[in-house]
Amino acid sequence: MSQFQQNVELIQSEVVAAGIVRLTLNAPDIAAAAVPGQFVMVQTAPGLDPLLRRPFSIHQVSSEGLLQILFKVVGRGTERLAQCRAGEQLSLLGPLGNGFVLGESCNACLVGGGMGIAPMLFLASRFLQQSHSGVTPRVILGARNGEELVPLMGDFLDLGIEVLAATDDGSFGHHGLVTDVLKTLNLTSQSTVYSCGPKPMMGAIHHLCQKENIPCQVSVETVMACGMGACLGCAVPLKAGGYAHACSDGPVFEAGELLWSL
Ligand SMILES: Cc1cc2nc3c(=O)[nH]c(=O)nc-3n(C[C@H](O)[C@H](O)[C@H](O)COP(=O)(O)OP(=O)(O)OC[C@H]3O[C@@H](n4cnc5c(N)ncnc54)[C@H](O)[C@@H]3O)c2cc1C
Ligand code: FES
Structure with a gap:
């Protein structure tokens, strides 16, 4: 698997909602090698503060x-x-980790909560590219409120994908949890659920899928110092005992492999 450490040019910085920023970078090597669910470690400042790179899911790539x-x-x-401007150089390391496994299932359901929405756009695009039957994945997005969610829905709608929405405050879509919406889809063991978001959300999705025998993959977030399996800082407990490294064994796991505490 190819990985690169490169200085790349920031092409565009957009504030998509209050406190939520999208950066577009010219990173052809990393973009060509990436699969959905992988991440990059970004050096956020040229000096020593902050010292450590920060991990971010790959939101989208272009040809x-x-x-x-x-x-x-x-x-x-x-x-x-968020203060970086077009023309600046940023050091990127990636693509890192293991991404989602896109199965043969024509009944894929993608569930993103909060910033867990980020990797879902790349995943949805890849599903569409690979789909020979014209079947589109279903997407459920959740956020605290409509102000955060609506600007993030546009890219999915542009792909021609219908988006089901849930907000905590009911200001857009279903008033409640993404799992309420997931239950209405009548998924079966022939479906696959792909999820990224806050741990309680993914735990609830795992338990729902487990009950209905629906395969489920989750992308987990942990604090990461190196992103490459060297610092042991990103341990996640496994159901079978022991730990995995979220950065090198994940961040995507079969949900049933992990130890969930609710
Ligand atoms: C594989 C992976 C992919 C990620 N993808 C995205 C993404 O696409 N979009 C996005 O907004 N964020 C993503 N994150 C989280 C992101 O890395 C952190 O928000 C970021 O590192 C915070 O850096 P900071 O210097 O601004 O905050 P810090 O000063 O380091 O921390 C500020 C606060 O955020 C908390 N925090 C820091 N890192 C994490 C983390 N990993 N998970 C939960 N809380 C954290 C700290 O505990 C602290 O309370 C991802 C994390 C991982 C591990
Ligand atoms: S972040 Fe260092 S081992 Fe995973």
């Missing part, structure tokens, strides 16, 4: 070699990234 990340501003690194 012209562009790569996008989508992130929420939560601390020093993301604040600094």
Whole structure:
């Protein structure tokens, strides 16, 4: 699997909603090698502060070699990234980790919650590229409110995908959880659910899928220092005992492999 550490040019920075930023980078090598669910480690400042790179899911790639990340501003690194302007160079390491496995199932359901929406656009695009039957995946997106969610839905709608929405405050779509919406889809063991988002959301999706015997893959988020299996900082507990590294064994896992505590 090819990985690159490169300085790449920032082509565009967009504020898509309050505190949510999308960067478009000219990164042809990483974009060509990436699969959905993989991530990049980004050096957020040229100096030593912040020292560590920050991990971000690959949000989208284009055949012209562009790569996008989508992130929420939560601390020093993301604040600094949000201030970057077109023309600046950023150091990227990637693509890293194991991505989603796109099966033969023509009944794929993609569930993204909060910034877990980021990898779902790349995944949805890849499904459409691989689909020979014209079957489109179903997408459920969840967020705190419509203000955060609506701007993120546009890219999925542009792909011709219908999006089902759920918000915590009921200001857009279903008032409640993405799992409420998932239950209405009558998925079967022939379906596959692909999920990324807050841990409680993915735990609830796993339990629902387990009950109905529906295959489910989840992309987990942990604190990551190196992103390459060297620092042991990203351990996730396994159902069979022991730990896996989210960065090199994941971040995508079969949900049943992980130990979930609710
Ligand atoms: C594989 C992977 C993919 C990710 N993809 C995305 C993405 O597409 N979009 C996005 O917005 N974020 C994503 N994240 C989370 C992102 O890496 C963190 O938000 C970022 O590192 C915070 O950096 P900071 O310097 O701004 O904040 P810091 O100053 O480092 O931390 C600020 C706050 O955020 C918390 N925090 C830091 N890292 C994480 C984390 N990994 N998970 C949960 N809380 C964290 C800290 O505990 C602290 O409370 C991903 C994380 C992983 C592991
Ligand atoms: S982040 Fe260092 S081992 Fe995973």
